[in-house]
Amino acid sequence: MRRETAVRNAFAAAAGAALRVENTALVDESAGTRLHVTGFHRDGTPFAVETAPFTGDAVHRAYQLAQDVLAAHTGVLMPAPAAIAGLAQDLREQLKAATARASALSQRAQASVKNLHGILDTADAVVADLDKAAGEIQAAVGLSTNGGPDSIGSGPFES
Secondary structure (H helix, E strand, O other), X not given: OOXXXXXXXXXXXXXXXXXXXXXXXXXXXXXXXXXXXXXXXXXXXXXXXXXXXEOOOHHHHHHHHXXXXXXXXXXXXXXXXXXXXXXXXXXXXXXXXHHHHHHHHHHHHHHHHHHHHHHXXXXXXXXXXXXXXXXXXXXXXXXXXXXXXXXXXXXXXXX
16 A cells, blocks of 8 residues: 555544545655645534654554644543643642632622721711711800800900
8 A cells, every 4th residue: 555545544544534634645855754634624624734744654643643633623632641630730729729719818808898998987977976066065155166256345254
């Protein structure tokens, strides 16, 4: 079997019925071989891919390329290596803990601000009561706002 036919068959086998292959090409370069494949996804979306130069088995690379094309189209990716998956899980847990801490801090801050508003409302009421009491005292003793009686010599302590 020709090399390109074997590569095309490997790509089609890896893709199953999810991809329809139109063209395949192998290009030998000084850095290795490039694999170029065009075709359509089952839903009609076209694809055209080309690998970076590689030096390994072209049939194996065609199989991997088909899986990559499917993963890119469907969003279903191969599982990450254990070290990366462990790191990702650790980061998710740390983010979850930071989010919970931020939420608790936000609730505390809201409670503190609400408490502060309550204190300020009480202080405002006390100042209003003081102003009212000062006005009542001023009226009771007959003091005017300028500090004395309206006319000279009409007060109770005249001589």
